[in-house]
């Protein structure tokens with residue numbers, strides 16, 4: 001990965017941090033996105049030390065805010081002349097419905113719209129840096145999702161985990177539709193299920209969930225293991241040129257049937273464009 005530049009969101013912890021470390025160990029220049037400056041700079045130093053790679057940089061932004069997503073993309077383009085790998089990873093599950101500064105339901109804004117907007121803001125640079133790769137962190141939680149066009153932001157009824165599942169379904173629909181739009185460009189895009197990982201994920205949920213987590217945590221995999229397929233898609237020769245697929249443990253798997261519905265994916269794309277003001 002020498003000479004390659006990778007941008008990874010949510011790399012201050014969990015799977016994103018291990019992905020950043022793994023790519024840094026392969027010699028890539030790594031740019032991590034964090035939302036807290038002190039935490040982010042400390043992770044940058046940790047990755048530099050652990051990888052013996054001085055080429056680790058950072059950008060700050062709360063990715064639930066569209067203004068911050070645009071600022072991260074703008075600052076990246078001001079500082080770097082190419083982008084070889086974009087990893088859309090920042091995300092989570094959150095208890096209770098709340099809205100962002102843009103008035104959008106938080107989980108939908110962070111887990112789906114931030115992927116959509118950051119990628120679209122950086123797509124010209126990715127096209128100029130070919131062969132380049134985009135990796136979207138999804139989840140097998142997509143299998144439990146229901147696509148309800150009248151309740152995309154949980155306006156009518158809200159369930160934290162149900163909303164999380166839907167956003168992970170949206171990650172795959174976005175991946176497949178982006179792949180169709182990128183055909184012939186030499187930019188590839190794939191989605192990943194990292195496994196059930198003992199990370200910071202779920203720690204913002206209530207006490208009952210914390211107790212449940214404490215029981216199942218010993219059976220979960222490490223963030224390092226969770227990052228393996230992300231790193232594989234970002235860097236291996238084996239995955240060069242492969243696009244529009246969903247991976248688990250370095251193998252392509254099928255996603256829920258509705259993700260293969262092109263008209264539904266186009267509809268979600270149009271709605272996403274409207275919500276980020278790009279129509």
Ligand SMILES: NC(=O)c1ccc[n+]([C@@H]2O[C@H](COP(=O)([O-])OP(=O)(O)OC[C@H]3O[C@@H](n4cnc5c(N)ncnc54)[C@H](OP(=O)(O)O)[C@@H]3O)[C@@H](O)[C@H]2O)c1
Nearest residue numbers: 010011012013014015062063090091139196197199200201
């Ligand atoms: N853990 C699992 O079992 C699992 C399973 C399937 C899929 N995934 C997916 O894997 C991805 C990474 O999850 P993880 O398990 O590594 O979770 P994690 O340990 O909680 O890490 C989440 C990362 O996202 C960042 N983040 C959260 N909210 C943000 C915001 N508003 N703006 C910017 N950054 C924000 C966090 O930053 P801070 O450090 O500032 O909090 C952190 O770096 C997610 O997309 C998740 O859906 C996880």
